[in-house]
Amino acid sequence: MTRAAFLLLTVVSAGVAASAADIPLGERKSGYDFMAPETRAMQDDDTANPAMLWVLDGETLWQRREGSAGKSCADCHGDARTSMKGVAARYPAFNAARARPVDLGERINICRTEQQRATPLAFESKELLALAAYIGQQSRGMPIEIADDARMRPFLQAGQDMFTGRQGQLNLSCAQCHDDNWGQKLAGAAIPQGHPTGYPLYRLEWQTLGSLQRRLRNCLFGMRAVSYPYGAPDYINLELYLMWRARGMRVETPAVRP
Template sequence: MSWRSSLSPLLILLCGCSPGASPPVSGIPEPRSGYHFQSQDTQNLQDDDFANPGMLWVDGGMVLWTEAPETGKPACADCHHAADMSGVASRYPAYDKSLDTVLNLEARINHCRTERQGEPAYPWESEPLLSLTAYVAHQSRGVPVEVDISGPARPFFDAGETYFHERRGQMNLACVHCHEHYVGQMLRGDKLSQGQPVGYPIYRLEWQTLGSLQRRLRFCNTGVRAEPLAFGAQTWTNVELYLKWRATGLPGEAPAVRR
């Protein structure tokens, strides 16, 4: 038997799977948090647990967490033990079997509200949703990001990866141009970061308030003069999944402070 014929079953095995299931390759081999692209002052503000303005929302989220809904159904704290919440945000967005889609942290919180608490979903970017998200995400501070992109989550991941590499807007720019090709260079007064979503929701000095990753992504849309996608669009969750995978191994920072 020649070497060629003895290898062929192995080759078939390697190539037999669909192209979408081959392991993705990150354009950022050494992920660095956006923290490293901030000024010393901004970093100090994030590091100070008292002065970090994002902690106002964490405090507010803690209250909502234990507050029983008017429907008489359980409060968040009645089902979820505080100790178990560490690391949850680092695993999101995650695939949900019953809904057959990927959910980000905000969508998961709202799903719990409508399904288990019998309450209406919080509007996107509303104060209570930001507060609860900040409270949950804060408990994953220091926990390395690791999302599951295998199996049914893979098509959502692939869609997010495609979006990241597609040109858009009057500027005709893709995410990859700024956040991979020109990382560390100046864009007006800002240093271009790698676009690692590890500190969301973030307190952004420009916003003067806390905001979600989707708000930041919409801001990028506007930046390249593209029409921003709506809050809660499936595409955003796909992009979030792709970005979180790109940040694998980076510790959570929520609530981060950014310029």
């Protein structure tokens, strides 16, 4: 083995290579830290957090028997408050049958089609967001912990490449705003670091709950770049990289953002 090849292997085996512009782990901030006090208060108080309506729906859906198998989530998983604790903090996670990572929404739909024998829930549908919010809430306060092993690495790398690569008519990368210029103002609004700690979340701009993929599409639209269809592997890779980048940060689901 040549020295160069050995060095390359060493770097690859150490996980996704950190770039010079990465935010030091100790300086990472949630989008929550950039919010106005009244928006924080909305997230902090479950009786004021509009996303809790979806969580309540999710709790009901968890118990509902669906599909030709006539099974509910609870029939297999029992009480979500114990069985789902920490699950959302580990997603996207590797799915062996698909030989690639899947995000929480896709995982819910895999259960629907394969276990419940029901039709998959549409992306951004009230039901899918509600179940994801309910499952996500069970990880609230827990640290994000993404598997960083040999199977995941190519997907993490693809996500990082998407994050750092320039795209669109405006020729911007995600990293230029969220690594290099966080805290600055874009059209008067503070640019956060882009840590997906609270999805699905209630966005005041949307007046509804939405997924991380929906948020990523917003940024791509602003960059005047091609949007991928919901569920595209490109989004999963980017979600995976963003969650890895936020490793150790606390899950806030269901969060509120401006």
